[in-house]
Amino acid sequence: RKEVEQDPGPFNVPEGATVAFNCTYSNSASQSFFWYRQDCRKEPKLLMSVYSSGNEDGRFTAQLNRASQYISLLIRDSKLSDSATYLCVVTSPNGNKLVFGAGTILRVKS
Amino acid sequence: DAEITQSPRHKITETGRQVTLACHQTWNHNNMFWYRQDLGHGLRLIHYSYGVQDTNKGEVSDGYSVSRSNTEDLPLTLESAASSQTSVYFCASSEPGQPQYFGPGTRLTVL
Numbered sequence: 001r002k003e004v005e006q007d008p009g010p011f012n013v014p015e016g017a018t019v020a021f022n023c024t025y026s027n028s029a030s031q032s033f034f035w036y037r038q039d040c041r042k043e044p045k046l047l048m049s050v051y052s053s054g055n056e057d058g059r060f061t062a063q064l065n066r067a068s069q070y071i072s073l074l075i076r077d078s079k080l081s082d083s084a085t086y087l088c089v090v091t092s093p094n095g096n097k098l099v100f101g102a103g104t105i106l107r108v109k110s
Numbered sequence: 111d112a113e114i115t116q117s118p119r120h121k122i123t124e125t126g127r128q129v130t131l132a133c134h135q136t137w138n139h140n141n142m143f144w145y146r147q148d149l150g151h152g153l154r155l156i157h158y159s160y161g162v163q164d165t166n167k168g169e170v171s172d173g174y175s176v177s178r179s180n181t182e183d184l185p186l187t188l189e190s191a192a193s194s195q196t197s198v199y200f201c202a203s204s205e206p207g208q209p210q211y212f213g214p215g216t217r218l219t220v221l
Contacts (some may be wrong), residue, residue, distance in 0.1 A: 091207065
């Protein structure tokens with residue numbers, strides 16, 4: 001079983017749609033959780049951290065369920081510029097290394 | 111502004127040659143990492159360092175080496191390049207428990 005699993009997609013959605021990505025992780029000792037965004041042929045960039053209480057940043061909402069070892073990302077009012085690959089990331093138990101999911105592809109179309 | 115840079119951005123080399131990819135960060139981060147990214151595999155950790163003189167193997171370290179002589183730099187060396195090492199290589203840095211910041215990547219082709 002992979003340490004971090006994501007639905008690879010692609011998710012094809014119209015502008016303005018709401019889309020949700022899910023991710024599961026296998027190591028219950030993981031301490032920190034993040035969503036990264038990666039545009040084609042570019043480096044991954046931090047989108048947001050994920051906190052146990054859930055957190056929101058504009059149109060983006062991230063949630064964590066430690067009991068189910070499940071992380072989600074919700075994007076509201078999708079824009080063309082949201083088209084990218086979204087990477088679910090968890091830290092190793094000591095907090096020093098990151099473990100990446102393979103990514104979920106989002107395509108927003110006009 | 112603090113940043114992380116990689117050089118070269120593109121490299122074409124021949125099988126059997128030694129290649130070194132440079133990574134330089136001005137964040138003053140203790141932790142530095144090298145990844146490779148291939149279609150269907152996502153990001154895979156090659157080597158990492160938690161500080162000067164510290165290096166550790168990641169999940170795909172065979173054929174690669176690193177050294178950490180100062181805080182800012184973690185060069186990645188391919189001792190004898192193989193076609194299977196054709197990939198995009200990303201360097202990253204962070205403080206413990208914090209998100210990693212990535213360089214722009216090096217696209218390496220081994221012919």
